[in-house]
Amino acid sequence: MLEGKLALVTGSTSGIGLGIARSLAAKGARIVLNGFGDPAEIERLRSKLAADAGVDVDYEGADLSKPEEIEAMISHVDSRHGGVDILVNNAGIQFVAPVERFPVDRWDAVIALNLSAAFHTTRIALPAMKQRNWGRIVNIASAHGLVASVEKAAYVAAKHGLVGLTKVVALETAGTGITCNAICPGWVLTPLVAKQIDARAEASGRPVEEERRSLLLEKQPSGEFVTPEQIGELAAFLCSPAAEQVRGAAWSIDGGWTAQ
Ligand code: NAD
Numbered sequence: 001m002l003e004g005k006l007a008l009v010t011g012s013t014s015g016i017g018l019g020i021a022r023s024l025a026a027k028g029a030r031i032v033l034n035g036f037g038d039p040a041e042i043e044r045l046r047s048k049l050a051a052d053a054g055v056d057v058d059y060e061g062a063d064l065s066k067p068e069e070i071e072a073m074i075s076h077v078d079s080r081h082g083g084v085d086i087l088v089n090n091a092g093i094q095f096v097a098p099v100e101r102f103p104v105d106r107w108d109a110v111i112a113l114n115l116s117a118a119f120h121t122t123r124i125a126l127p128a129m130k131q132r133n134w135g136r137i138v139n140i141a142s143a144h145g146l147v148a149s150v151e152k153a154a155y156v157a158a159k160h161g162l163v164g165l166t167k168v169v170a171l172e173t174a175g176t177g178i179t180c181n182a183i184c185p186g187w188v189l190t191p192l193v194a195k196q197i198d199a200r201a202e203a204s205g206r207p208v209e210e211e212r213r214s215l216l217l218e219k220q221p222s223g224e225f226v227t228p229e230q231i232g233e234l235a236a237f238l239c240s241p242a243a244e245q246v247r248g249a250a251w252s253i254d255g256g257w258t259a260q
């Protein structure tokens with residue numbers, strides 16, 4: 001279905017981004033991975049994905065909180081692979097603190113990666129998509145792009161901003177073969193969430209397993225985590241011809257979180 005297309009998935013050395021890279025590769029897309037981690041482990045992921053899916057898989061180590069590294073990454077991808085067809089803005093971080101004690105440098109870091117990076121990748125990748133009159137931009141927002149929680153000022157602001165950016169880009173590309181949509185996941189058990197569960201267990205003195213259950217039940221009526229594979233398949237659908245008229249959507253996949 002996506003044979004020949006080049007998908008750049010930011011933050012894909014772990015968690016949701018890796019799940020999306022796997023789904024797009026399984027549909028035939030060539031993949032550029034991005035994210036941090038141990039170089040040997042990243043090379044293992046890269047070569048396994050290439051072998052499993054039978055597609056080219058490359059890796060770019062750019063720090064997406066730095067606009068100049070984003071620019072260099074996309075121009076490198078353009079020259080090596082002939083331009084980005086599918087852009088998945090997934091890289092993200094979290095920091096939890098009450099607003100009056102929220103460290104300014106953490107605010108800046110969350111906004112830079114979770115919101116501004118998507119603006120930069122989009123503005124740089126869009127002209128080549130327009131030239132080909134085909135493109136898919138999938139922004140990984142969050143249930144926190146639609147509703148708030150305490151102590152997540154920067155994350156909630158960034159994810160609401162990302163949903164807004166998605167709508168603007170969808171309108172500006174409405175007359176073209178380029179679509180832009182957001183996916184809004186609920187809890188997914190990735191390193192980003194495991195850290196929050198560990199912090200809660202440390203603060204409460206309760207076992208990690210108990211904190212994992214209570215974190216889920218506070219927000220997610222299904223009582224089950226969403227999986228990276230499920231998000232990957234939703235992203236692949238948004239890249240398919242069937243989704244051509246899905247434009248500017250903020251698509252929930254959250255076990256009922258935002259239906260409440
Ligand atoms: P994760 O921590 O498992 O993965 C984050 C990825 O981003 C990693 O590959 C990491 O190396 C990369 N990364 C971090 N800083 C980077 C930087 N400066 N430059 C480039 N890459 C960087 O997290 P995850 O849970 O898979 O989250 C992925 C996205 O999904 C995030 O945007 C997150 O906000 C969103 N999300 C996660 C959940 C959840 O429950 N896990 C829910 C909703 C939305």
